[in-house]
Amino acid sequence: MENQSNNHTFEFYGEGLPGVDLSELRGRLIVIEGPDGVGRSTQVAMLKAWLESNGHAVLDTGMTRSALAGKGIKQAKAGITLGPISLTLFYATDFADRLENEMIPALRAGFIVLTDRYIYSLIARSIVRGLEPSWIKACYGLALKPDAVFYLRSNVGGLIPRVLSSPLGFDYWESGMDIHLGDDLFDSFSEYQTRMLSVFDSMIDEYGFEVIDATQPIDVIYRNLQRRIGRLLRELY
Amino acid sequence: MYGDHQFPGKLFIVEGIDGSGKSTQLSLLQQWLRREGYMVFFSEWNSSPLVKETTRRGKKKQMLTPTTFSLLHTTDLADRIERHIIPPLKAGAIVLADRYIYTAFGRDTARGVSPRWVRELYRFAVKPTIAFYFRVPLDVSLKRILSARAALKYYEAGMDLGLSDDLEESFELFQGMISRKYEEMVDEFGLRVIDATRSIEEQQNEVRAIVERELVDVPKRPMPVRTMLNFDFRED
Numbered sequence: 001m002e003n004q005s006n007n008h009t010f011e012f013y014g015e016g017l018p019g020v021d022l023s024e025l026r027g028r029l030i031v032i033e034g035p036d037g038v039g040r041s042t043q044v045a046m047l048k049a050w051l052e053s054n055g056h057a058v059l060d061t062g063m064t065r066s067a068l069a070g071k072g073i074k075q076a077k078a079g080i081t082l083g084p085i086s087l088t089l090f091y092a093t094d095f096a097d098r099l100e101n102e103m104i105p106a107l108r109a110g111f112i113v114l115t116d117r118y119i120y121s122l123i124a125r126s127i128v129r130g131l132e133p134s135w136i137k138a139c140y141g142l143a144l145k146p147d148a149v150f151y152l153r154s155n156v157g158g159l160i161p162r163v164l165s166s167p168l169g170f171d172y173w174e175s176g177m178d179i180h181l182g183d184d185l186f187d188s189f190s191e192y193q194t195r196m197l198s199v200f201d202s203m204i205d206e207y208g209f210e211v212i213d214a215t216q217p218i219d220v221i222y223r224n225l226q227r228r229i230g231r232l233l234r235e236l237y
Numbered sequence: 238m239y240g241d242h243q244f245p246g247k248l249f250i251v252e253g254i255d256g257s258g259k260s261t262q263l264s265l266l267q268q269w270l271r272r273e274g275y276m277v278f279f280s281e282w283n284s285s286p287l288v289k290e291t292t293r294r295g296k297k298k299q300m301l302t303p304t305t306f307s308l309l310h311t312t313d314l315a316d317r318i319e320r321h322i323i324p325p326l327k328a329g330a331i332v333l334a335d336r337y338i339y340t341a342f343g344r345d346t347a348r349g350v351s352p353r354w355v356r357e358l359y360r361f362a363v364k365p366t367i368a369f370y371f372r373v374p375l376d377v378s379l380k381r382i383l384s385a386r387a388a389l390k391y392y393e394a395g396m397d398l399g400l401s402d403d404l405e406e407s408f409e410l411f412q413g414m415i416s417r418k419y420e421e422m423v424d425e426f427g428l429r430v431i432d433a434t435r436s437i438e439e440q441q442n443e444v445r446a447i448v449e450r451e452l453v454d455v456p457k458r459p460m461p462v463r464t465m466l467n468f469d470f471r472e473d
Contacts, residue, residue, distance in 0.1 A: 015354035017304055068305055072291035082287065083319030085361045086312055090288070093308035100302050138357040142304060 010107070013119075014141015017096075020104060027107035029144060030229060031118040034152030035196050036174040037159035038214045039221070043152070044116045046222050047229065051112055056233075059106040061098060062116035068101075069094040084129040091122050092139050099143065107144075112233075119143045120151075120207060124199040128192065129179055148232050149207060150225060151200065152214035156193045163189070246326035247451055248363055250337040253371030254416050256378030257433045258440070262371065263335050265441045266448065270331055274457035278325040280317055280334045288313040296392055303348035306392075310341050311358050322363060329456065338362045339370075339426065343418035347411065348398060366451050369444060370428035372420075375413055377434060383408075 010022045010029070032040045032047075041062070048058045069090060082090060103113050119140040126136045163170060170185035172178070176192025177185065204211060212224055249266070251259040270277045292309050295301040301309070314337075325332050338359045346352045383405065391397070394404045395411025422428060429447060431440055 015351040015357075017302075018349035018351070019303075068295050068300060069291050069309075071294075072287055082316060086288075086316040086319055089308060089312040089315050089358075093291075093305055093312055096302075096304045096308055097300075100304060101300070132360075135357070135360050138354070138360075141354055141357070 008147075011145045012141065013143050013145055014138060017100060017104075017142050020100075025104065025107040025144075026110040027112055028233070029103065029107060029113045029115070029146040030232070031115050031120075031146045031149040032152065032225075033117060033120050033149055033200070033209065034214060035154065035159055035193055035200065036171070037162035038152045038154045039162060039218060040116050040152055042218060043222060043225060044114055047225060048114055050226060051114070051229075057106075057109070057111045059102065059111045059113045060116065061102055061113065068097040084126065084131055088122070088126045088129075088131060088136060089139070091125075092142075095119065095122060095140075096142055103144070115146075118146060118149065120149070120200070120203055120209075124196050124203070127199050128176065128195045148228070149209045150228065151204065151209035151211050152221065153200070153211050154197075154214040156190050156197065158215045159193055160189075244323070244326035244363075245329040245455075246332060247366040247455060248322065248326060248332045248334065249367050249369070249448060249451075250334040250365045251369045251371065252336060252339045252419065252428065253373065253433065254375070254378050254412050254419070256380075256382035257371035257373040258381075258437065259369070259371040259433075260335050261437060262369075262431075262440055262444055263333055265437075266444055267333055269441075269445060270333075270448075271460060274459040275452070275455065276325075276328070276330045276458040276460055278321070278330045278332045280321045280332055288316060296390075299391065299397070301392070301397070303345065303350045303397075306348065306397075307341065307345040307350050307355055307358070310345070311355075314338065314341070314359070315361060318362060326363065329458070331452075331455065334365075337365060337368065339368065339419065339422055339428065342422060343415040346418055347395070347414040367447060368426060368428050369431055369447075370419060370423060371431050371433035371440075373433040375409070375416055379409055379412065 010025050012022075032044055034040050044060055044062075048060045051058045072090065103115070106113050123133070123136050123140060127133050163174065170189050172185075174192075175182075175185045175189035176195075177188050179192070180188070181191040181195075182188035200209075203209065210228060212221060214221060216224075251263045253259040267277055267279060288309060292301075292313070295305065295309065317334075322332050322334070341359065342352070342355055345355045389404045389408050394408040395414075396404065396407050398407070398411060400410040401407040419428075423430060431443060433440060
């Protein structure tokens with residue numbers, strides 16, 4: 001088999017997906033995680049261009065973009081019509097659709113899949129909304145374990161400039177307004193993101209996150225990610 | 238997670254393969270309970286408008302996998318439970334549901350989804366007061382269904398399982414698989430088996446007797462007369 005000097009085999013976190021032969025997956029799965037406004041998508045865009053210039057085929061993907069459920073989730077959020085359990089499961093549907101129909105085919109074809117968020121953001125959102133962590137994690141037992149998870153770690157103060165660089169300002173959902181954590185968007189945002197950060201931090205050891213200090217300048221973060229991903233690809237290929 | 242609920246209301250659900258007559262029985266039960274002066278709320282399968290649209294898109298383009306199919310049904314039931322089952326149960330109503338988590342367990346595991354995973358997914362579901370299972374031999378239900386209905390649809394017939402190229406044959410094989418799954422669940426979940434080969438009246442008397450025993454502490458609160466709901470719970 002080409003490009004497989006090491007015996008690299010994917011695993012699922014739990015029960016996994018029916019009908020997937022893991023030994024066929026030749027690509028690599030790299031996750032960029034972190035809170036809203038930390039600069040994930042900027043890094044993903046730069047890393048994609050860099051990896052492609054080095055001859056790697058890259059699939060970049062993100063949340064709520066699935067052909068199946070992406071539209072429905074956007075509508076649900078616009079109308080705020082779903083409860084926390086339903087929304088958790090709708091997100092899981094979107095994730096499963098993207099995993100089965102985008103990521104796994106790309107991995108089969110030997111791509112590097114570079115994903116802006118993965119199950120960890122989804123798990124964190126649900127935990128902050130009071131759902132049982134063991135249940136959510138069991139739901140996501142369908143997910144593949146990535147080759148690396150880079151956690152862009154920041155503090156609430158560090159998230160605000162990027163949020164305010166959008167003409168829309170504080171977002172209803174990114175501020176956790178659905179769970180009423182403050183009187184206005186700023187108070188709610190601060191409390192919600194504080195809780196999100198603490199859940200992310202609690203997952204570092206459990207899921208083996210590589211922590212990147214995201215309070216640094218963009219180019220410093222980028223070079224850090226480049227170095228780590230470069231090492232990872234050299235080890236694996 | 239809800240599990241064994243402590244709400245004042247009661248939840249009765251009916252299960253069984255297509256053509257077992259469960260919807261007829263639930264409709265008769267509902268009419269009786271209303272006449273007796275109870276507050277009754279009826280919850281349909283696949284009723285959440287939002288998820289329905291996503292499901293329709295997936296079915297139309299045949300883009301559903303066993304896993305996404307399963308998750309969409311879970312999302313829908315979660316929406317029903319959060320919206321249409323928990324609040325009425327809290328209000329002390331008798332909630333009736335045509336199909337519940339056992340339908341998902343049967344269909345999804347027949348499609349190859351892990352039984353353990355799908356049971357884990359539905360841990361949020363409220364445990365029914367009584368789950369009726371209308372047991373019927375396959376040839377009887379097939380005769381009821383295939384003689385008097387519109388053409389079978391792709392997913393309804395289980396065509397996605399690749400059992401047969403013929404719609405009707407695929408449907409029969411799929412129904413047989415689901416029937417076996419139900420039988421396996423009788424002990425696991427304590428389903429109350431009703432012999433659905435008997436007359437409608439005999440079955441209804443048995444169902445009413447079982448339900449009545451659960452209503453001793455449920456207060457009667459007559460409801461205003463409203464139009465009855467229609468019953469069409471095919472997996473189309």
